[in-house]
Amino acid sequence: PQPSTPSLLILPTEMHNQIVRFLPLPDRWSLRQTNTHFAALIPAHTHSDLLFLEREGAQAGFGPRDTLLTCIGCTKLLRMSKFSPKMYSKKKARGGVQAGSRFCIECGKRPLPGTNRYQKGARWKEAGRPWVRCVKCGDVGEGSSD
Numbered sequence: 156p157q158p159s160t161p162s163l164l165i166l167p168t169e170m171h172n173q174i175v176r177f178l179p180l181p182d183r184w185s186l187r188q189t190n191t192h193f194a195a196l197i198p199a200h201t202h203s204d205l206l207f208l209e210r211e212g213a214q215a216g217f218g219p220r221d222t223l224l225t226c227i228g229c230t231k232l233l234r235m236s237k238f239s240p241k242m243y244s245k246k247k248a249r250g251g252v253q254a255g256s257r258f259c260i261e262c263g264k265r266p267l268p269g270t271n272r273y274q275k276g277a278r279w280k281e282a283g284r285p286w287v288r289c290v291k292c293g294d295v296g297e298g299s300s301d
Contacts (some may be wrong), residue, residue: 164192171196184208184232202230202255210250227255228262228272239263239279264288264295 163171175183175197184204187197200208205225209232223232224243235243237259246253260281263273273279276290278298287298 164190168196180204181208199230202227205230205232206255208232209254224249224257225254226257226259226262228258228267228270231259233259236282237261239281241279 186193209225222235242257247257273288275288275293277288285298288295
């Protein structure tokens with residue numbers, strides 16, 4: 156018989172809680188992503204936490220966040236491809252003064268009451284293709300390239 160590999164999961168939950176308390180934010184985020192046990196044990200990160208991971212984590216060598224950005228709508232770190240180019244340039248770039256108001260394309264397509272997302276008549280690009288929200292009905296459809 157082969158010796159079993161030691162696992163963090165064999166420790167009691169109380170011990171997990173003590174370990175998590177002392178982990179820096181990037182490590183808590185990574186541990187939370189590993190399995191459902193730690194996802195349930197470690198509270199969801201706030202929008203501010205995710206902005207910190209996006210901004211500071213890049214210098215700390217933490218994961219692939221050079222392509223990850225924070226969405227205010229779904230409060231997730233998402234790949235840059237999930238955002239319109241307007242959402243990661245100029246003031247909304249990583250560390251920019253408006254980075255905290257950035258939203259992904261999916262959240263833009265389903266604006267919530269009181270939010271300023273893709274309103275009627277708005278145009279954006281998704282995977283290089285133009286999209287528009289109809290001025291009359293509010294439906295989203297592929298826009299013209301001009």
